[in-house]
Amino acid sequence: MKSVTKSKVISAVLLKDLRIELRSRVLTNQVLPFAGLVLVMFAFALDNDDVLQRVAGGLVWLATLFSLFIIVQRSFAVDTTDGALDSLRVAGVDLSAVFFGKAIALAVKLVALDVVLVCGALLLYRVDLNLNGLVLLVTCVICATTGLGFVGTLYGGLTAGAKGRETLLPLLLLPVVAPVLIAATRATEAAFGSGGAQTSEGWAWIGLLTVFAAVFGVGGSLAFGPLIDE
Amino acid sequence: MSAANGVAPGVAHSNVIEFADVVIVYENFPAVAGATFSVAPGEIVLLQGPNGAGKTTLLRACAGLLPINRGDARVLNCDLRLDRYAVRTKVGLLGHANGLFQDLTVAENMSFWSRLVGASAQDVAQAMSVMGLADRLSETRVANLSAGQRRRCALATLIVRRAQLWLLDEPHAGLDTQGRDELDRTLRSAREAGATVVFASHEIDRAQKLATRCLTVSGGVVSES
Numbered sequence: 374m375k376s377v378t379k380s381k382v383i384s385a386v387l388l389k390d391l392r393i394e395l396r397s398r399v400l401t402n403q404v405l406p407f408a409g410l411v412l413v414m415f416a417f418a419l420d421n422d423d424v425l426q427r428v429a430g431g432l433v434w435l436a437t438l439f440s441l442f443i444i445v446q447r448s449f450a451v452d453t454t455d456g457a458l459d460s461l462r463v464a465g466v467d468l469s470a471v472f473f474g475k476a477i478a479l480a481v482k483l484v485a486l487d488v489v490l491v492c493g494a495l496l497l498y499r500v501d502l503n504l505n506g507l508v509l510l511v512t513c514v515i516c517a518t519t520g521l522g523f524v525g526t527l528y529g530g531l532t533a534g535a536k537g538r539e540t541l542l543p544l545l546l547l548p549v550v551a552p553v554l555i556a557a558t559r560a561t562e563a564a565f566g567s568g569g570a571q572t573s574e575g576w577a578w579i580g581l582l583t584v585f586a587a588v589f590g591v592g593g594s595l596a597f598g599p600l601i602d603e
Numbered sequence: 604m605s606a607a608n609g610v611a612p613g614v615a616h617s618n619v620i621e622f623a624d625v626v627i628v629y630e631n632f633p634a635v636a637g638a639t640f641s642v643a644p645g646e647i648v649l650l651q652g653p654n655g656a657g658k659t660t661l662l663r664a665c666a667g668l669l670p671i672n673r674g675d676a677r678v679l680n681c682d683l684r685l686d687r688y689a690v691r692t693k694v695g696l697l698g699h700a701n702g703l704f705q706d707l708t709v710a711e712n713m714s715f716w717s718r719l720v721g722a723s724a725q726d727v728a729q730a731m732s733v734m735g736l737a738d739r740l741s742e743t744r745v746a747n748l749s750a751g752q753r754r755r756c757a758l759a760t761l762i763v764r765r766a767q768l769w770l771l772d773e774p775h776a777g778l779d780t781q782g783r784d785e786l787d788r789t790l791r792s793a794r795e796a797g798a799t800v801v802f803a804s805h806e807i808d809r810a811q812k813l814a815t816r817c818l819t820v821s822g823g824v825v826s827e828s
Contacts, residue, residue, distance in 0.1 A: 377718070377720065377721045381718060381719075382719060385715055385719055389704065389707070389711075392706075392707065393704060393707060396707070396744075397706045451704055451705070451706065454705060455700050455701050455703050455704070455705060455745075455753075456698060456699075456700025456702045457702045457703065457704060459668070459700065460696075460702030461719075463691055463694065463695070463696045464692075464716070464719055464720060464764070465691035465692030465693075466719050
């Protein structure tokens with residue numbers, strides 16, 4: 374058997390996951406409507422323009438996190454349903470490359486989700502977004518979804534073979550992604566100018582999101598293989 | 604036929620598989636309880652025995668998927684106690700599951716697995732042709748295939764890997780007569796090409812004709828049939 378470079382494994386896994394998503398349309402037909410419903414339900418529950426504008430950033434990222442659980446479980450269900458994850462192990466494939474491929478695919482799906490959620494927030498919650506805010510928001514979405522992609526893939530792999538994984542995943546993942554929720558919410562509030570926040574205030578939170586992504590990118594690539602194997 | 608049972612310390616490891624008093628505890632149960640057997644290069648070895656005897660555990664252990672709790676275990680000159688990962692690039696395992704992605708077509712599944720193992724497009728085309736997947740089935744989603752067709756697809760992914768040791772768990776399951784004949788021919792061809800095959804099967808008549816040697820697994824212990 375020829376040796377295969379890490380980048381080839383990453384691209385193969387990435388393309389496979391995105392192709393399965395395009396084919397099955399779980400994101401567009403199930404996750405996006407679910408996330409949209411979360412935004413609408415919050416709008417009904419709070420029913421106050423001032424409050425909604427102030428908490429819009431938090432609601433966008435809460436909806437993202439709720440959707441993350443569904444996307445992560447789906448991402449690993451396609452690998453475990455017919456034993457493909459075992460086949461990947463036996464194939465002697467570099468599992469850290471599998472980790473990066475799956476994490477990038479997950480991040481791409483989350484970016485698509487967040488584009489819709491931000492548009493929903495702009496429409497439903499009537500928040501303002503100027504050019505500086507847009508740059509901050511785009512950076513925030515990229516950094517936060519990258520971090521969520523890494524941590525989601527790591528914990529998805531951890532719970533993939535576990536009994537009761539549907540409930541175990543949110544239980545394990547929610548406390549870990551709390552820093553992303555906080556930092557991304559603050560950065561998004563700064564981008565929206567919620568509560569008189571300045572756009573410049575958001576960049577410090579981008580730093581935290583970057584550190585989070587780096588830690589879970591490195592840690593995840595090291596831990597994913599042993600976790601899957603055990 | 605090889606009758607090599609037991610592994611003497613210091614002997615050169617020329618056999619493909621050498622297990623000596625191997626114990627494998629799986630989920631607190633000793634699924635393999637002191638197995639001693641060896642498999643020589645080019646053999647087609649049938650593992651036969653009742654359900655729960657430890658056949659699947661043995662095959663998965665040979666693929667480096669399960670830790671060895673006790674005893675000496677070598678596969679393709681890799682010591683499974685020290686490093687059970689190194690052997691994985693040299694073996695091909697087809698378990699009860701097929702390892703396929705239901706939402707992808709046969710061709711897309713083949714493309715994915717061939718990219719992971721560095722197989723050429725020619726290898727893929729040949730494997731698909733051998734398993735009768737080169738026609739309209741190639742563009743069919745795996746979810747829409749019959750159980751036998753999925754098995755053929757899984758076998759095709761195994762063929763492109765050109766593994767030195769084929770480990771097959773119930774490979775005939777779900778295949779029609781034509782598919783079983785094709786599988787038997789494929790395994791004999793693999794053997795002629797230098798591969799070694801170890802498989803478990805409950806279809807004793809067909810399997811015994813295919814095998815060059817039979818081992819019986821019972822209660823986690825292996826004996827010559």
